[in-house]
Amino acid sequence: MxxxxxxxxxxxxxxxxxxxxxxxxxxxxxxxxxxxxxxxxxxxxxxxxxxxxxxxxxxxxxxxxxxxxxxxxxxxxxxxxxxxxxxxxxxxxSQRYSDKYLRSLVSRAREVTGLTGDDVGEVEVIDRLLEMGLDFDTLLDVVGEAFIVPPKVVELKNRVFLERLLESVRDYYEVLKSGVIYEDARFLLPQAVKxxxxxxxxxxxxxxxxxxxxxxxxxxxxxxxxxxxxxxxxxxxxxxxxxxxxxxxxxxxxxxxxxxxxxxxxxxxxxxxxxxxxxxxxxxxxxxxxxxxxxxxxxxxxxxx
The missing domain is CATH 3.30.1360.170 (Gyrase A; domain 2)
Known part of the structure; x- marks a missing residue:
């Protein structure tokens, strides 16, 4: 598989x-x-x-x-x-009614960062993940929950590519928190999203x-x-x-x-x-x-x- x-x-x-x-x-x-x-x-x-x-x-x-x-x-x-x-x-x-894959990414990010408490929001979790300076493979493991990553990116171990995907997830949840509805927040997501x-x-x-x-x-x-x-x-x-x-x-x-x-x-x-x-x-x-x-x-x- x-x-x-x-x-x-x-x-x-x-x-x-x-x-x-x-x-x-x-x-x-x-x-x-x-x-x-x-x-x-x-x-x-x-x-x-x-x-x-x-x-x-x-x-x-x-x-x-x-x-x-x-x-x-x-x-x-x-x-x-x-x-x-x-x-x-x-x-x-439908991205209007389900953020299943993004939720899976955040859940995995919580495990990696240790920020598992309900009082810590998605934005804070992603910010912490980006601050940790994790190796490429660990970042890929998290990103792979919600995104398809091109094999050339994997081959080059391009961290910038993965970081940009993570930033899009942070931005998505940030605008949701500010009152933007799901069907509008999805405009921020890259086409790599699953x-x-x-x-x-x-x-x-x-x-x-x-x-x-x-x-x-x-x-x-x-x-x-x-x-x-x-x-x-x-x-x-x-x-x-x-x-x-x-x-x-x-x-x-x-x-x-x-x-x-x-x-x-x-x-x-x-x-x-x-x-x-x-x-x-x-x-x-x-x-x-x-x-x-x-x-x-x-x-x-x-x-x-």
Whole structure:
């Protein structure tokens, strides 16, 4: 599981027997047989064959019958990108009614400073924390309760970045204390502040749009990590569908091949790229390297967090 200052995504609900449903729906388009008749003879091998054909031909409509629901914890930077995906449904934690993550930060700050009394307010706690000259890792532990922190900031151990985030929390509670209401006080918060989003997408949106666009090495790092986490969850439950998912180079290549390859086959160099260039204009001889970077970066993130 990722550390608290990085984003996370987990599958919380899905349609059972999605792979079989998709395969049945695909076959139903070319046969006079009814659903039950097709389902009766749809074994595992036939399911795989039909799904592979869908991927190869780009016949995406049967994939739309399967829905997947994720809980994503990320920054507002990331959630603004996430909600651009129009073929999806979202329910997001409201900053007007909940300061859950900020409260968690203050609670952790109280533990670190020892200011646990009810008579000591949030502003005083944060001020004391900033005065203590704590090491970077301790500050990160506190900040990570409420904010997503970029990996480059962690790598550089940039204290100024963390201090500015803490100052924003102090300012938030200071204006609340002065009478400003929650929905106005939130204007002071940086986009790094955490949010929680329930996201529902169908298999087609995931396979053809979200995962290809957002796992690409050109995507912003946070939503890229979320997308890889989403893919990782999906491969566990419906591998016949999502083993073919990956960045746009993978989608584009599989549409050009007589038989599609899994992401793992591309990453392991069992399959090579034949397309002249990817949609991001990376030439053929550099695509594998670009893909490997995106895959390995996420693997490093999950191993070290």
């Amino acid at each position: 990722p550390t608290k200052h990085y984003p996370s995504a987990r599958l919380v609900a899905r349609l059972p027997d999605a792979q079989k449903l998709i395969a049945i729906s695909a076959k139903l388009t070319i046969t006079p047989k009814d659903f039950e008749s097709i389902a009766e003879k749809m074994d595992e091998n036939k399911i795989e064959t039909w799904i592979t054909e869908l991927v190869k031909r780009g016949h995406g409509s049967p994939l739309e019958h399967s829905i997947y629901v994720f809980e994503v914890v990320c920054s507002r930077v990331c959630s603004h990108q996430l909600v651009r995906h129009r073929h999806a449904s979202f329910s997001q934690l 949010t929680r989003v329930i996201v529902s997408m169908n298999a087609r949106e995931l396979l053809e749009v979200f995962i290809p666009l957002r796992t690409c090495s050109r995507a912003q790092w946070e939503i890229r990590w979320v997308a890889w986490a989403v893919r990782e969850e999906l491969v566990k439950v419906d591998p016949l569908i999502f083993k073919f998912s990956g960045p746009r180079c993978v989608l584009m290549e599989n549409r050009a091949r007589s038989s599609p390859c899994s992401l793992e086959d591309f990453a392991g160099k069992k399959c090579s790229f034949t397309i002249e260039r990817c949609p991001e204009l990376v030439p053929r001889d550099k695509i594998q390297e670009c893909l490997f970077y995106s895959v390995s970066e996420f693997q490093r993130y999950t191993r070290t967090s």
